[in-house]
Amino acid sequence: MTENSIQEYDDDLIALLETLWGEGFMSPGGTAEVDRYLAGVSLAGRSVLDIGCGLGGVDIHLVRQHGARSVVGIDVEPGLIQRCERLAQKYDVAALIRFVCVEPGPLPFDDASFETVTSKDSIIHIPDKKALAADVYRVLEPGGWFAASDWLAGYDGEPSPEMRAYLEAEGLDFGLASASAYLQAMEAAGFTEIEIVDRNDWYRKQARHEREQLGGALYQGLASRVGTEFLGHEIDVWDKMIIALDQGQLRPTHLRCRKPG
Numbered sequence: 001m002t003e004n005s006i007q008e009y010d011d012d013l014i015a016l017l018e019t020l021w022g023e024g025f026m027s028p029g030g031t032a033e034v035d036r037y038l039a040g041v042s043l044a045g046r047s048v049l050d051i052g053c054g055l056g057g058v059d060i061h062l063v064r065q066h067g068a069r070s071v072v073g074i075d076v077e078p079g080l081i082q083r084c085e086r087l088a089q090k091y092d093v094a095a096l097i098r099f100v101c102v103e104p105g106p107l108p109f110d111d112a113s114f115e116t117v118t119s120k121d122s123i124i125h126i127p128d129k130k131a132l133a134a135d136v137y138r139v140l141e142p143g144g145w146f147a148a149s150d151w152l153a154g155y156d157g158e159p160s161p162e163m164r165a166y167l168e169a170e171g172l173d174f175g176l177a178s179a180s181a182y183l184q185a186m187e188a189a190g191f192t193e194i195e196i197v198d199r200n201d202w203y204r205k206q207a208r209h210e211r212e213q214l215g216g217a218l219y220q221g222l223a224s225r226v227g228t229e230f231l232g233h234e235i236d237v238w239d240k241m242i243i244a245l246d247q248g249q250l251r252p253t254h255l256r257c258r259k260p261g
């Protein structure tokens, strides 16, 4: 790692997220959400690109449970890439998955390099949805699917004061966009068979359960790992996030579209 390496997700935050969402996951729902947004898209024997691989839990699931032939997981944080590599070794799938640390910006792959592109809750960090959609289209083979989940904005203009308070408390480098902005980006890129499935209702309930756990069953164990100050801050983040979810300002969403064959 160099002085200029990106590190938004530090050890304490990762410990908290994995405790809530499962080994290798930095986003809600774990493998069940991956299965849901991939339902009907066969990865068996296919090559897959995963944008924003985080801790690698998604990628390991794609080869072990979905039969992907090969997976390339990319992320901008070198520390996360190292964790991914260790996890892939632990599950004996390192030969099938290549993790690559990339610079933010265009995908560093040739045209038509992958049969499927996926991403779980990472495109929120990439502000230019049009450029990303065009680039995903470029690296996909004709007939290939893009299937993902992401956190979308329930607004096109300014966020509500409560949403703004949540974003400030979260403190991560988010570049949210609305479902209509994603739709326009996918259409402009040339994708067809576009499906956008809102998951706000599911996550509103799930986030309440997570908040209860953070303040209850998980509190002592997490406090001893990450400290009461950090845990108190994260509980505040969850309280603010639940308000943003209830207002419909924050909308976890599944996205799917296909490059014509």
Ligand SMILES: C[S@@+](CC[C@H](N)C(=O)[O-])C[C@H]1O[C@@H](n2cnc3c(N)ncnc32)[C@H](O)[C@@H]1O
Residues within 6 Å of the ligand: 009, 024, 025, 026, 027, 051, 052, 053, 054, 055, 056, 057, 058, 074, 075, 076, 077, 080, 102, 103, 104, 105, 119, 120, 121, 122, 123, 125, 126
């Ligand atoms: C919320 S985490 C999700 C990680 C993983 N997909 C999961 O579900 O556990 C978002 C990830 O996107 C990564 N990320 C941020 N900007 C990125 C970019 N421009 N390209 C690729 N990954 C990026 C972050 O480093 C982080 O690992």
